[in-house]
Amino acid sequence: MQINILTHHPFEALHQNATKVIQAAIDRCFAAGGGEVVVPGAGTYMIDGIQLKSHVTLRLEAGAVLKGTGDETRYIKRPGPFELIKNQTPITGLITATGATDIAIVGAGTIDGHYEAFIYPHQGNEQHLKFYHYPRPMTVYLEACTHVKISGVTIQNAPFWTVHLVGCEDTEIDAIKIHNEMRMPNTDGIDVDRSKHTKIHDCEIVTGDDAICPKCTEETAQYGDCTDLTVTRCTLITRSSAVKFGSSSFGNFENCQFSDLVIRDTNRGIAFQLRDPGSARHISFRNISIKTKTFTKEWWGSGEPIYVTLAPRDRATDLTGQVIEAIQFENVTCEAGNGIFVYADGGTVRDLTFKNVKLALTRPFSTTTQFDLRPNEVPETVTADHIGLNVDSTSHVTCEDVTLTDCDGAKIQY
Known part of the structure; x- marks a missing residue:
């Protein structure tokens, strides 16, 4: 099954907030046993939290931009703790999946995390931007997922960690670009957190914080170790x-x-x-x-x-x-x-x-x-x-x- 989100909804109706239409298309593909949701290259679609589901591909065509609204209360929430057991802070994600298999984000389009919504205004030439709180939303957060592919897309302007893989297995990330504001703290490019059999290749990462960061956070101990990571043919630029x-x-x-x-x-x-x-x-x-x-x-x-x-x-x-x-x-x-x-x-x-x-x-x-x-x-x-x-x-x-x-x-x- 393939669903083009503009088939029944004009772009003007989706520009302000396309969350419900995209999520409904994902849910429909999932219910049918799998499929592809196509976001045409008509411009910028504002979104709140979107949850991917098994056997569904999200395809962003060239010119399509999924941009976070910046309203974190409407993103997908995961209860705390985060990073350390003592930190009971919950985390949120813009595009997320939990326990899914055979999922993909592909195409020549863009995901924009809208970091400007999470920093203090009027910072001029400040070299380490000041933000409202920690943590801030992940742009792509995938937990306990298998057979994952992220290919071709540009992910930009993350307010926090850009792609966070938690306890995932058999992930391939190829030919993507991560372009974040280099003065923005905590904007890790790809965090491989207790994940296994991860392949990252032919990517370009420009960001403020660590570009590729294998982790074993304390609260994710149920997923074991971080093993079998392969990274090749990438360009990495970071502060x-x-x-x-x-x-x-x-x-x-x-x-x-x-x-x-x-x-x-x-x-x-x-x-x-x-x-x-x-x-x-x-x-x-x-x-x-x-x-x-x-x-x-x-x-x-x-x-x-x-x-x-x-x-x-x-x-x-x-x-x-x-x-x-x-x-x-x-x-x-x-x-x-x-x-x-x-x-x-x-x-x-x-x-x-x-x-x-x-x-x-x-x-x-x-x-x-x-x-x-x-x-x-x-x-x-x-x-x-x-x-x-x-x-x-x-x-x-x-x-x-x-x-x-x-x-x-x-x-x-x-």
């Missing part, structure tokens, strides 16, 4: 980390591969920011270009191209037995204002391999620098009297054909 494991790490991350990525104008390149009792194992990064750029202090990071840290979130966090191990960096080229940083406090970092890694520093090796450990209660920063390859004494790193150069032409080889 936070291009790829970040954590900081919610209440489960394990295993068997993940990243390859053929272009990372530029980014506060951090590749980051392990584990702050909770979880581990990361068997993760590889190959054929990656990284150029970092520091921003204001509100954005975590200090321009590190590669950042591997395992540290307690607070004094009550017990990291006994937790590890970051069997991590490979191969054919990675970096241009950065800070060095590679490896640090462990309370857990163990071991079996890191750097092979054919080139780092060109835009400052001298002798530069005194501070490495940012947030979110970490004590200490928040670690000071080093040099930059380059900074590894604490407890971690085990193997280097093969690693070359570091600084802005004065000095060279270090491993």
